[in-house]
Amino acid sequence: MIIVDLNQIMISNLMVQINGRNAVELSEDLVRHMVLNSLRGHYKKFRKEYGDMIIACDSGNVWRREVFPNYKANRKTTREKSGHDWTAIFEILNNIRSELKEHMPYKVVEVDTAEADDIIGVLVKKHHDQKILILSGDKDFIQLHRNQLTPSNNHVKQYNPVLNKFVGKGETPSIYIKEHILKGDRSDGIPNVLSDDDVFIEGRRQRPLTKKKISSWLDEMVMTFTEEEQKNYDRNRKLIDLSLIPPELEAKIYNEFDEVKVAHRSKILNYFITRKLKTLIEVIDEF
Secondary structure (H helix, E strand, O other): OEEEEHHHHHHHHHHHHHOOOOHHHOOHHHHHHHHHHHHHHHHHHHHHHHOOEEEEOOOOOEOHHHHOOOOOOOHHHHHHHHOOOHHHHHHHHHHHHHHHHHHOOOEEEOOOEOOHHHHHHHHHHHOOOOOEEEEOOOHHHHHHHHOEEEOOEEOEEEEEOOOOEEOOOOOOHHHHHHHHHHHOEHHHOEOOOOOOOOOOOOOOOOOOOOHHHHHHHHOOOOOOOOHHHHHHHHHHHHHHOHHHOOHHHHHHHHHHHHHOOOOOOOHHHHHHHHOOOHHHHOOHHHO
């Protein structure tokens, strides 16, 4: 099974395309071709070993904001500073996602309140007896590499389709997840365990967390914290650890995966003709 983190791939590829240009110059046709060609190339490269492609999508309404209202709140400021028209960008990406559902022969899984991370985490758990390749550059998924068929046979691997290389080589997933929880995740607005909930929102610096301090915690059989550090660690673990997805959401993801309809392959040609994707028509058998 090949599981695609769709939003991460679309935005990563998009940034390569629009780097140094104004968003007003962005062509929906160009982005559509870029996304489809990326899916084609990686499906062709990996389908013999990993099988069918599944596309995991983000929901606009995310459960983590109920746990932590500041979750990803800092991204709005980052987008505003970029100079790009993100309203137009997201409209284009949403259109392409809808087209994938309607016209392409892949399971496209989207569940209210779930992120692609949740869908991927649940599918890895559900299909523990299959080889799985995660297509994403997001290092959050290194924690899922711990799911193995045997100690010497990795059940889960991850490939960055923008950098064209495997992710997580040399990492120990059980150590990585603990370190990630301790450090937090600035890109998602999650502070380190020494810092307050609103540190990014208020534009303050985090309290420094040294490598020595992290190592001392990791060396302990059971990590010992102050009351405030424990509260922050629990906060971060709920947000980062994909083994803690709410059970009711996990059930919804299972159900959606089992019941989602897949477009028939016969729809691809008309779609490509309508969208004038001439070069992709020439390699249509690779989708």
